[in-house]
Amino acid sequence: MKKFYLIIALIVSFVLNACSSEEYSAEKLYWRANQQYNRVLSNIDKAKPVDFQKVIVAYREIIVKYPNWQNTAQAYFNISRLYVSQKKYDMARSELEKMKSNFYRQTDICANAEVVIALTYEEEGRWDKALEYLDIVEKEYTKTYSAFLVPIYKMRHYKKTGEEDLRQKTYKDAILKYKEMISQSPDTIAALAAVDFSLAAFAELRDKEEALAYLDGLIKEYPSSPIQAKALFSKSIIYRRSGQPDLAIESLEEIVKKFVNTELAKLAKEQINEIKKEKDN
Amino acid sequence: MEMRKNLEIAKSSWKLTFKTLREYPRISVPFVFSALAEVFFLIILYYAPRYPFSAILAPPIKTFVGEAYLHYPLNFILLPRLFYFAKVFVWFTMGICAWAVSSNMVSQVQEGRFLPSIAGSFNRVIRRYPALFLFALSIFILSLVIFKLPQFLVMKLYFLPRGKYFTLQSFSFISFFITIAVEALLIYIVPSIIIERQSFFGALKRTWALSKEIYMPTLAIILIPRLLEMGVFFLKQKLPLIMTKTFPEITLWVLGADIVVSFLTNLIVITLITDLFLIKQGVEKEI
Numbered sequence: 113m114k115k116f117y118l119i120i121a122l123i124v125s126f127v128l129n130a131c132s133s134e135e136y137s138a139e140k141l142y143w144r145a146n147q148q149y150n151r152v153l154s155n156i157d158k159a160k161p162v163d164f165q166k167v168i169v170a171y172r173e174i175i176v177k178y179p180n181w182q183n184t185a186q187a188y189f190n191i192s193r194l195y196v197s198q199k200k201y202d203m204a205r206s207e208l209e210k211m212k213s214n215f216y217r218q219t220d221i222c223a224n225a226e227v228v229i230a231l232t233y234e235e236e237g238r239w240d241k242a243l244e245y246l247d248i249v250e251k252e253y254t255k256t257y258s259a260f261l262v263p264i265y266k267m268r269h270y271k272k273t274g275e276e277d278l279r280q281k282t283y284k285d286a287i288l289k290y291k292e293m294i295s296q297s298p299d300t301i302a303a304l305a306a307v308d309f310s311l312a313a314f315a316e317l318r319d320k321e322e323a324l325a326y327l328d329g330l331i332k333e334y335p336s337s338p339i340q341a342k343a344l345f346s347k348s349i350i351y352r353r354s355g356q357p358d359l360a361i362e363s364l365e366e367i368v369k370k371f372v373n374t375e376l377a378k379l380a381k382e383q384i385n386e387i388k389k390e391k392d393n
Numbered sequence: 394m395e396m397r398k399n400l401e402i403a404k405s406s407w408k409l410t411f412k413t414l415r416e417y418p419r420i421s422v423p424f425v426f427s428a429l430a431e432v433f434f435l436i437i438l439y440y441a442p443r444y445p446f447s448a449i450l451a452p453p454i455k456t457f458v459g460e461a462y463l464h465y466p467l468n469f470i471l472l473p474r475l476f477y478f479a480k481v482f483v484w485f486t487m488g489i490c491a492w493a494v495s496s497n498m499v500s501q502v503q504e505g506r507f508l509p510s511i512a513g514s515f516n517r518v519i520r521r522y523p524a525l526f527l528f529a530l531s532i533f534i535l536s537l538v539i540f541k542l543p544q545f546l547v548m549k550l551y552f553l554p555r556g557k558y559f560t561l562q563s564f565s566f567i568s569f570f571i572t573i574a575v576e577a578l579l580i581y582i583v584p585s586i587i588i589e590r591q592s593f594f595g596a597l598k599r600t601w602a603l604s605k606e607i608y609m610p611t612l613a614i615i616l617i618p619r620l621l622e623m624g625v626f627f628l629k630q631k632l633p634l635i636m637t638k639t640f641p642e643i644t645l646w647v648l649g650a651d652i653v654v655s656f657l658t659n660l661i662v663i664t665l666i667t668d669l670f671l672i673k674q675g676v677e678k679e680i
Binding site for chain 1: 442443444447464465466641
């Protein structure tokens with residue numbers, strides 16, 4: 113009888129062991145590495161080189177075992193960030209170069225890697241080199257998310273260095289670029305993202321009036337389109353953040369009127385209620 | 394005086410129960426099967442994101458809760474919910490039968506049988522299954538109402554000023570105690586159906602009559618083992634927090650503990666209740 117139970121137990125454990133999934137195992141390793149990563153980063157002043165090394169080894173295990181897994185790219189990014197935190201810029205860049213060659217077909221990942229390389233150069237105080245990489249992103253990866261963020265990075269740098277003329281020029285170029293993108297394909301998600309990028313540029317300059325004028329322009333230019341709704345929502349956010357709840361409600365009510373019986377109107381109504389509640393409190 | 398008498402009844406039931414379980418451990422066999430069924434489902438649900446189980450379980454999970462829950466560590470957030478459904482299924486099938494078979498075995502022991510029969514008891518239980526199913530259903534519906542209704546009301550009233558209402562968790566604990574109180578009211582349905590061969594409604598009448606006389610000792614008897622479950626219940630409530638403080642696999646340990654504790658408490662409760670039922674029956678016959 114004991115033998116019988118033993119055989120049953122062996123069969124069961126064999127069957128369950130066979131139920132393995134490479135992706136699941138990768139996720140498990142990735143989660144553990146991320147936990148260590150967050151622990152180190154949240155206490156970075158007290159972290160010792162050995163702590164960094166442990167996290168790097170954890171990510172390295174994922175890279176070696178699951179080189180083609182979707183999150184492996186993020187493992188490379190996190191390793192590079194750990195090197196940057198230790199001011200080991202060359203090693204950080206070398207990781208990102210390795211990642212680019214591993215994921216050369218995925219333009220978004222590669223563009224992001226180029227941006228991060230540029231930022232490591234900026235942190236090292238080598239803006240000329242950083243600019244080279246940022247230009248590569250704008251020219252070679254034109255349709256990526258990273259490419260649209262390049263002007264924002266540049267504006268931030270010029271703000272830090274006090275180069276106001278260059279900052280203004282980058283800002284104007286960026287707004288033109290985003291406007292062009294919206295007019296080329298106003299009904300796409302990319303156009304909606306371009307509105308966000310424009311607002312990020314305005315936020316960099318803290319130019320509220322300019323942002324509101326820009327949004328008004330979009331509202332008039334693209335009637336009854338998702339761009340118009342997006343612009344109205346954005347206006348309400350700006351008003352809400354600047355302590356003008358009545359104007360925020362006005363923008364949202366316009367959505368309710370213009371987009372009757374849609375999800376957008378429902379969302380706008382919810383936000384109106386929220387703002388009213390905030391006002392009451 | 395009444396209180397003292399009740400305590401005496403409860404004390405003698407506990408003594409008799411431990412003696413019965415020590416001398417006839419085979420009374421626990423039905424609950425072992427029921428616990429094994431729960432373990433079986435827990436293992437399958439744990440492996441749900443992986444092949445071959447994913448072939449069957451992944452599509453409904455994707456549709457009803459989202460793909461994210463098929464990935465580590467979110468699969469562990471979903472696991473207790475899925476396991477709850479498995480427990481409900483086991484309760485309606487093996488769980489209620491385990492209660493009834495064990496109850497019959499206890500009565501055989503008290504009748505003086507040397508070896509209580511599992512197969513014989515099971516045979517009787519199968520014939521009484523429709524009545525037992527109705528009992529299982531009423532307990533399920535009542536506990537669902539007791540647990541979900543306050544939560545539903547709180548959710549509905551959520552937008553009223555905060556701080557004026559108990560948190561959802563406090564409601565869960567209150568619901569837990571109300572469930573025990575209701576269980577004490579209905580618990581004699583099982584021995585009535587199995588030992589006295591009553592119909593469901595006959596058993597309901599009988600349990601009502603008994604509750605009028607021995608509700609407090611019954612509640613006292615049930616409360617102690619059920620408090621054991623309270624610890625696991627608390628852990629289950631706090632699982633997402635515990636997971637983030639420790640590791641996601643802790644969910645498996647908590648659910649495993651839930652199976653073990655349920656096994657022990659259900660076994661003790663049904664033995665106690667059957668013993669008390671038989672004591673009461675004996676007293677009634679003497680009168």
